[in-house]
Amino acid sequence: MELTILMPCLNEAKTIGICIKKAMHFLKENQIDGEVLISDNGSTDNSIEIAESLGARVVNAPIRGYGGALITGSQYAYGKYVIMGDADDSYDFSNLMPFVSKLREGYDLVMGNRFKGGIDKGAMPWSHRYIGNPVLSFIGRLFFRSDIKDFHCGLRGYNRESILKLELHTTGMEYASEMVVMSELAGYKICEVPTTLKKDGRDRPPHLRSFHDGWRHLKFLLMYSPRWLFLYPGFFLIIVGLLGGIILSIGEFAIGTVVFSIHTLMYCMMSIILGVNIIYFYTFTKIYAEKSRFIPHDKSLDKYVAFGEDKGIFGGFLIALFGLIISIVALAIWGGSGFGFMEPERLMRFVLPAATMIEVGIETMFACFLMGILKIDWRGKNNGEGN
Numbered sequence: 001m002e003l004t005i006l007m008p009c010l011n012e013a014k015t016i017g018i019c020i021k022k023a024m025h026f027l028k029e030n031q032i033d034g035e036v037l038i039s040d041n042g043s044t045d046n047s048i049e050i051a052e053s054l055g056a057r058v059v060n061a062p063i064r065g066y067g068g069a070l071i072t073g074s075q076y077a078y079g080k081y082v083i084m085g086d087a088d089d090s091y092d093f094s095n096l097m098p099f100v101s102k103l104r105e106g107y108d109l110v111m112g113n114r115f116k117g118g119i120d121k122g123a124m125p126w127s128h129r130y131i132g133n134p135v136l137s138f139i140g141r142l143f144f145r146s147d148i149k150d151f152h153c154g155l156r157g158y159n160r161e162s163i164l165k166l167e168l169h170t171t172g173m174e175y176a177s178e179m180v181v182m183s184e185l186a187g188y189k190i191c192e193v194p195t196t197l198k199k200d201g202r203d204r205p206p207h208l209r210s211f212h213d214g215w216r217h218l219k220f221l222l223m224y225s226p227r228w229l230f231l232y233p234g235f236f237l238i239i240v241g242l243l244g245g246i247i248l249s250i251g252e253f254a255i256g257t258v259v260f261s262i263h264t265l266m267y268c269m270m271s272i273i274l275g276v277n278i279i280y281f282y283t284f285t286k287i288y289a290e291k292s293r294f295i296p297h298d299k300s301l302d303k304y305v306a307f308g309e310d311k312g313i314f315g316g317f318l319i320a321l322f323g324l325i326i327s328i329v330a331l332a333i334w335g336g337s338g339f340g341f342m343e344p345e346r347l348m349r350f351v352l353p354a355a356t357m358i359e360v361g362i363e364t365m366f367a368c369f370l371m372g373i374l375k376i377d378w379r380g381k382n383n384g385e386g387n
Contacts, residue, residue: 004079067175237275320361
């Protein structure tokens, strides 16, 4: 069988019939060997009865959620290609040839683009049309170097075998993002075709919850891009902290009537420590990702990790030692005044950077030990014997 038209369903009795009829007509009109598959997610109305009476095949999706229904549907689909779309009559199942043509050309994933095809008045809330979708799609393109302009279009086609290889697992609305992201990371051939969106035919509120599901999409994009979640913010904090710290370690700095002194220096040192911590989170995440294969291996990390725990530990020791030396200098300066009262402005310009170096150095040593532990391949090493 060439094509499965897959529709997730949860109480869509009012619209599922017209969607199935359009899909059946499309298959017949274009002489495509295909089926209409309904992945039911626990409907309590007569959606299943309507679907079966119209000749659609129905499977039960035991895992609740949009992603859960589509994962189950993809597993049970008979077609080489799958075109998925909501059963609320917002997408036109009678006009799917652009998707089929691209799939036949060898594309692994063919996305619909509603902004190119046209969005009817009232079909999409203004917050989704002008804020949510554009912002999340931009973040997706930025994080994953994608060309997809409409990350969340619910009408899309894919090569079933290719998508199953990705082992997608998110069960909520963020499944839409996961499919695109994992396809991009896997190097799949992806394109977009214009599609239309009209106001759905439901007589109840949509399952989509704007802020809740929007956050789930954003969180997914961040978690699958450690570089943007950890590395870049970490470097930014370190650079800002270093620039401010160098200036303020020399003396006060004024902009107009605003004077920056040791209090600002303290926050600069905090910025450095926080940035170092976040970069170590990036390193741990990438090593874990390589082991668990939840995202593809990133060769850009190899040189950094290959630097070695021993060199990293030694480097951390030198940083801490340098901080200790500066502390001794500060102690000597204090001793020169008989260990009595001293103007904080002078002494803190030594103490704050010194304490920061000691903390960063010690933390680097322990972080390198942890990196070494994470790289240990224990599977099969102990032969079942405990320590």
